[in-house]
Amino acid sequence: MTNSVDGAAVSAYASKLHIPRASSRPGETSDFQSLAIPPAGSLRQPPLDVSPQDTADLAHGMVRVLDDEGRAVGAWAPELTPRQLRAGLRHMLHVRAYDERMFRMQRQGKLSFYMKCTGEEAVAVAQAMALEDGDMLFPTYRQQGLLFVRGRPLVDMMCHCISNAGDNLKGRQMPVFYSWKQGNFFSISGNLATQYSQAVGWAMASAYKGEDHIAAAWVGDGSTAEADVHNAMLFAATYRAPVLLNVVNNQWAISTPQSFASTGTTFAARGLGFNIPSLRVDGNDFLAVYAVTRWAAARARAGHGPTFVELFTYRVEGHSTSDNPAGYRSSDEAAAWPLGDPIERLKQHLVNLGEWSDEQHTALAAELQASVAGDWKRAIALGTLEDGPHWPVESMFEDVFKEIPEHLRRQQEKVRAKS
Amino acid sequence: MTNSVDGAAVSAYASKLHIPRASSRPGETSDFQSLAIPPAGSLRQPPLDVSPQDTADLAHGMVRVLDDEGRAVGAWAPELTPRQLRAGLRHMLHVRAYDERMFRMQRQGKLSFYMKCTGEEAVAVAQAMALEDGDMLFPTYRQQGLLFVRGRPLVDMMCHCISNAGDNLKGRQMPVFYSWKQGNFFSISGNLATQYSQAVGWAMASAYKGEDHIAAAWVGDGSTAEADVHNAMLFAATYRAPVLLNVVNNQWAISTPQSFASTGTTFAARGLGFNIPSLRVDGNDFLAVYAVTRWAAARARAGHGPTFVELFTYRVEGHSTSDNPAGYRSSDEAAAWPLGDPIERLKQHLVNLGEWSDEQHTALAAELQASVAGDWKRAIALGTLEDGPHWPVESMFEDVFKEIPEHLRRQQEKVRAKS
Amino acid sequence: MTAMSMVQAINSALDCTMGRDPNVLVMGQDVGYFGGVFRCTEGLYQKYGAHRALDTPIAEGGIVAAAIGMGVNGLRPVVEMQFADYIYPAIDQIISELARLRHRSGGEFWAPVVVRAPSGGGIRGGQTHSQSPEGIFTHVCGLKTVMPSNPYDAKGLLISAIEDDDPVIFFEPKRIYNGPFYGHNAGGGRARTWAEHPAGEVPEGHYSIPLGKANVLRQGTEVTVLSYGTMVHVAEAAIEHSGVDAELIDLRTLLPLDIETIVESVEKTGRCVVIHEATRTSGFGAELVAEVQEECFWHLKAPIERVTGWDTPYPHAFEWEYFPSHERISDALRRAAACD
């Protein structure tokens, strides 16, 4: 028996195993045309106490507010002032400028690693703006925008990324695995999805204490496959925890297409199976993301429990500085992505409103680039990865436990004696 | 701030945490009246290539064939000869006789532990009859009926349960954790739900090899909470594995009601979120269980992938010999269970058909009790738990690896020297 | 003081801490309404409410994850694993998250979670209700690992664990939940219930036993015996049976280890035998041997021996042959004492 796959292989079995397909592989044209994208404004906004099964149309459809002309249309159009919209635009541009700078610095060897969120800026920025400061954020490495909205100094973020003496994580974590207690931004784990079920516990504790704070958690399309996501949904639904469970479907998980996690339907649909109201939203539509997040947060705060939200977007760049997407997807995919660029779309909306112009946009982008460059200088003044100053080496023995136990103190002494 | 729960406790917080309720607690009346049980015959049978989302009515409804008068009605009524029906009845009665005997033997100290499936006999018996011998079974401890249909000698099952010299598991496993390679019955694990995702791998291998055998797996309502169930559903859907994924919802997981796992909807609904055709079936209705299993198996064999089936039933007895259900549920629950007893219902159907009588039934029950008693005598003739003969003690060092490595051989020598 | 079994002492520790601190809660499978399959949480639901004696889905990983989130939000969750054998689905959350959170966040976040887990064999539980996985957890930096051997210690150590700001894995040797156990050929005139044993006398109120302090249960001159949990009692019986004048140390906390007490004893006796139920290879006994030989090398008169469970799964029919027996322990003691 022979079995030819991809015109090359020979094996003894005639396999009947189904293997999901990618939106494209190098040399192919992406199949994004086949995506069913509903027109902006076509979906209704249900009441806060909607029954989960009554959100099926929202889970299989897609909440969109900005139409092709940049107008905000339909029931989901949020009440946002031009000032707020400009703040959102500024944050997104700021994130992009930061990402570009840091990526370049990695290429120059100043960072060991970096991860951009290009094309996905609306997710974190609009969501952070829609939440309250007291709400606890359990992000992945691709929601750096949350920190911008919450006001974290970029110098501090940079210091973390270069593990210098100014790093609040004391040189312990790889770049981009931020933690910022003051901003209610949870320590990012290297282990995918673990934060998702922790967020539910945090929200359960909030309800236990009778408080009104909610938790919000993020996970990527590929990471939805992890057991923690199952645990999170089960516990959130069981205890009606005040939590917002987000899936950022940017179509790829390193080289693996979303089809290896989506089972051929929307991610949002999975929430329905756990009896959680679930929606899919155009993740490149700042207004739609903002509106859906507001709605979900209001539900949680009103005691209606969790909401499951799929943010439909696209990872425009490689997975990280260690990745080479040309090895596994067509180079024209990003251009073929039908939902555009979130910055361009919000800009168009503001220009339409007469609240923004190309000139202002260009000036702002330049201003932010300069500001990021200044921040970088201030950060490296506090130390570089290769040459320091770093935290003292002996500090690695701290925080393993609250107090250093005797056996660690002895190990610490050995290091101290050498340095 | 005080917070009184169950009229007793005092705490500093006014908790807002939602806690699911039980169908009853001791002293309460069960809430089974509120269950929405569709009439027999009311649901349609879709084509084998049905799209998952088109099974929503079946996942939220309940496939039932036997009506209150014991007639087989509707599109799901299977083609079963009176001979087959009588065989099913016989197997169920046999299982019940076996369970009763073994339970009593445990109470007399002859077994360390036992678990009955009283009230749930139709699940395993009808499903095994609906599958092919070459199909691989990945059961829990509550599908002993599978072994009866596949023809395992009861003496062998008993020998396993008393760990004697005739135990095919060589005294290693607790009672009821059967394994029977010859009958394509997978080794039961003490760890809940692990077999569920293994079954999917087995089915994937079947497809990989181009074979037609399918796998069937079972898990309890409580065990659906385990991550393995998520993994199973995800992999089954992703690779369209030829597997039948069953959830036996017997309403309880030791003392924990199904509401701590069901998230307020049906278990079958969860399958829809993974884009798997999903059905709920009256688990005490032999004909409905048979029909649904046939249909799902035919789907898998035809290359349409997995089916997710919730079998709605009731655990009439305690969880195991270590359990005391009076401590956590009303003693009238079993009587209040609205779907009756599977044996009585199949008997009524056969009697209606003129293919069975009360006298025959009584005689068969007596015959099977006697036969089980005879089997028990033959089993203990091969050794008892306390007095043996058992396998030689040194045999515990075998099968850790295929060949005994040196360090184990040395340990084995020490044991041998003593015995 | 009241006579308490280990189950009652654990229940009392939970009751005391829950009564003093509204942030303490217990959670796990069947721990709420029913009071736990081993009855350790009996009455807490009725006294403190459904949210403080919290029944959970059967998802060990989800339970620990939720507990971590709760811990980060100011609570002190005490998680019950129904059996230590079922802790593995939670091990990623324990190792990658619970143990590492304080360090990786530069001290910004931590979760004071206690994971209680009935462990060990001797109840005919077969391979999935008998395991002793403590060694694994002692290899994970950031975790404290505890195993008491009697009701008095159980209560005092559990209270310390709950009040500790670090995560603690608290193994409860289920064979001695309701009475001490001295090996296969039980008793020999010894206590059969905790009510007959001095360590079954337990104060009703709050007290604590510091983590990281071993207990010298028997003074001796010839051999130092290191053990914990159920095996402490088996060792005690075996020592008498052997006629060797051994010093018996109940470690109580495995990590941080009370190496000082151990070294002091071995420097005196010059010999050491390590006993545990867990499988031998890479068990915690290996760490004990490694430390003792490094610290006390120049005092050692005999090789340090380990008497442990065999490197096989725990077999249903051969519990007593698997368990380190009097005979095996006595032999090791005599072999050690014979060296000079």
Place this chain on the structure above:
Amino acid sequence: MTAMSMVQAINSALDCTMGRDPNVLVMGQDVGYFGGVFRCTEGLYQKYGAHRALDTPIAEGGIVAAAIGMGVNGLRPVVEMQFADYIYPAIDQIISELARLRHRSGGEFWAPVVVRAPSGGGIRGGQTHSQSPEGIFTHVCGLKTVMPSNPYDAKGLLISAIEDDDPVIFFEPKRIYNGPFYGHNAGGGRARTWAEHPAGEVPEGHYSIPLGKANVLRQGTEVTVLSYGTMVHVAEAAIEHSGVDAELIDLRTLLPLDIETIVESVEKTGRCVVIHEATRTSGFGAELVAEVQEECFWHLKAPIERVTGWDTPYPHAFEWEYFPSHERISDALRRAAACD
């Protein structure tokens, strides 16, 4: 013979076994179309098809479970964990199922699964891309645990692992995927790529190195050094640096352990130093020390020392201070050699 890096040697082992046996497949995250983030499965998808170089969802527990089911159904799955740090979500399936299946079923069922996992530090991966969890797996009866230190061994051992009917956890020290590594102050005239190193000469065809056999890399008289993986090379450099005439043993397989070779050497040298990257407490080094002191007690002239990673998470900024360095190893060797 061809010059191969360790990545290429692993790829070649997979290719050889897949070519010979249609039941062998590789599976894991990004291992299919893309060929793996470390490139170990490059080209296999194109050569053998999507079902034999199988991309999977990001669910380590699901991957191993599926592999077990496949193994039971006659296949020989080789699973890749993207990093050893991410093996924990699969640990329940590995410990409770894969390792136990043959025993618990009385020999009826087994699953010949290999789990490959890039482990160890030195690539600036921080605490979640640098761990060395091998010690945990050596405590689990029913598993074989392997870690090669060079391309030639990697290929020969991996072929043995795939052809073995027992489950094997196969750790690949990622720091030396593309070339040997001698510690922080690299090289010193030594090979920088595998092409410059004798063990980078690898036959293209099928060959195997038996599991359970250690390799004496350097004969010596003063101290026996036990190590595996990346640390073998650091130890080699440190031995030269120290001036101590040490015998260096590359264990290759941790379980089953080649205790004979070890004992023979320690009986000759009378001294032993154990080196690994993993955290110290309850690491595999503890087992080595425990075994050696028990077997060779009467030959020992010095305490056996462990030189290991510290008992902290692996820190991004302090990789070299964490790694057992030349200095720490040399010090230990000299201390040992000084004892008599």
